[in-house]
Amino acid sequence: MAQPFKGWVAHNSKSPLTYTTFTPKPWTESDVEIRITHCGICGTDIHTLRSGWGPTDYPCVVGHEIIGIATRIGQRTLNPEKIKVGDRVGVGAQSGSCLQADCEACADGQESYCARMTGTYNGRYLDSARSKSFGGFAETWRGPGHFVFLIPESLPSAQAAPLLCGGVTVFAPLRKYGVGPGKSVGVIGIGGLGHMGILFAKALGADRVVAISRSSGKKGDAVGGLGADGFIATGEKGWAKKNSRTLDVILCTVSAHDMPFAEYLRLLKRDGTFVQVGAPEDALPPLMAWSLIQKSVKVTGSNIGSPADIRDMLRVAAEKRVLPWVERRDMRDVNAALGDMHDGKARYRYVLENGPDQAKL
Structure with missing residues (x-):
């Protein structure tokens, strides 16, 4: 049985998020575990929280512009960047696909168009238990290492987060x-x-x-x-x-x-x-x-981007100093930040940060 994580959980489309525990996917040796430091707020988060695109699979933890520190690396992690424990890494809107040779999208390096893709939240992985995917409004993230990315040193974490989606x-x-x-x-x-x-x-x-x-x-x-x-x-x-x-x-x-x-x-x-x-x-x-x-x-x-697209995008952003305009908000302020974003107050992205005392809540 997977040990619970802590995060800001939606239980329905009407109530505020609550800080509580949730059960992540079971650990496999293809996974990476990340201590989350930053997570951007995306419009998709709001659509999902209110079941705007269809019924959301509650309980749900949204957030798919994740930056943090790799704390655990599976021995069979499929990642060309050879991520190590202690590296600063990120996760975008996708955290799974079939990765099969007979899948035209995956074979072409276009995993985001895989018919069996898994979103970083409100999705189901392709394991035998069909485990739920949970996102980055949390302290910890766990998921397939194929969809984890090294963050260039020149990109500050708060500005790097919105780039990932x-x-x-x-x-x-x-x-x-x-x-x-x-x-x-x-x-x-x-x-x-x-x-x-x-x-x-x-x-x-x-x-x-x-x-x-x-x-x-x-x-x-x-x-x-x-x-x-x-x-x-x-x-x-x-x-x-x-x-x-x-x-x-x-x-x-x-x-x-x-x-x-x-x-x-x-x-x-x-x-x-x-x-x-x-x-x-x-x-x-x-x-x-x-x-x-x-x-x-x-x-x-166009639908998000492939892992190759994300790596190319991060390279261009680092070389050309593409830095989104962000306002940093404490993760504990998530409900107010979501309300402000819904009201169009963001100029132009809110990024949530986990402070050192988050776990004391």
């Missing part, structure tokens, strides 16, 4: 669809994901990066702080016509079912690509076929 969620499609010199990129939504989208588009060398938001309220942050080259406020009259056919790639980070989808596509050049990474709880807006046909544009989506 939010960072790779924007990095992977930007790189996949050719963002770099000669490309113009639009990033819709200047929030937790979007501000990292701007940072990574600049780091990848895009000629022009345009921030897109409903109002001009975040223009100063986007252009003055994050380095965007332009700004489009969709609340202003004529914005779509004025900026028509100016962008090669659009990265949409918003989770709004009422977004002006057709107008966004109008911004694309011929053969341009619109990538949806925000995941609203409701359906996307309807779209007329001519929005696609008249310029041969592509509408696609």
Whole structure:
């Protein structure tokens, strides 16, 4: 029987998280155990806590932007970085997949698209007991070492945490669809994901990066702080016509079912690509076929990133000093931090920290 861990547990969709014990997956020699020091708050945490994407498997411990210290390493851990006890490591939104040779996704190094992938929380591992996965709003994490990553020395822990989900969620499609010199990129939504989208588009060398938001309220942050080259406020009259056919790639980070989808596509050049990474709880807006046909544009989506994507993303972040804008919060303040994030107060990510007296609660 697995020994219990301590963390902030959700028992239903209405009540605050409570600090109590939970039972992690049984230890195997393919696992790594981590003493958690930091964990970012992601929008997925809020969707999951309120069962927004479907019924959550309570009790649940969310948090999948985990940074900590490796304290135990299994003898059969599958990890190319040769992690050692004492290393500073991280875990993102995925902590399992089948890893079978006959799985097209896993064989191609695209584990995040495995049909049997396990999320870092609210999932089930592929062991005989179908053990539950629990996340990082806790003191300790345990899971397969294949999905654990060394954190570059130059990345502070608080800034590294959001990179492990939010960072790779924007990095992977930007790189996949050719963002770099000669490309113009639009990033819709200047929030937790979007501000990292701007940072990574600049780091990848895009000629022009345009921030897109409903109002001009975040223009100063986007252009003055994050380095965007332009700004489009969709609340202003004529914005779509004025900026028509100016962008090669659009990265949409918003989770709004009422977004002006057709107008966004109008911004694309011929053969341009619109990538949806925000995941609203409701359906996307309807779209007329001519929005696609008249310029041969592509509408696609992207789901987090593979372990290889995460390692590449961390390397670029370290080399180019891609540092998300974070506000550090004590892990004991988790319920207030979740409320503030739900209310849109984050500028632009909250990161929870385990203090030295956490275990005294």
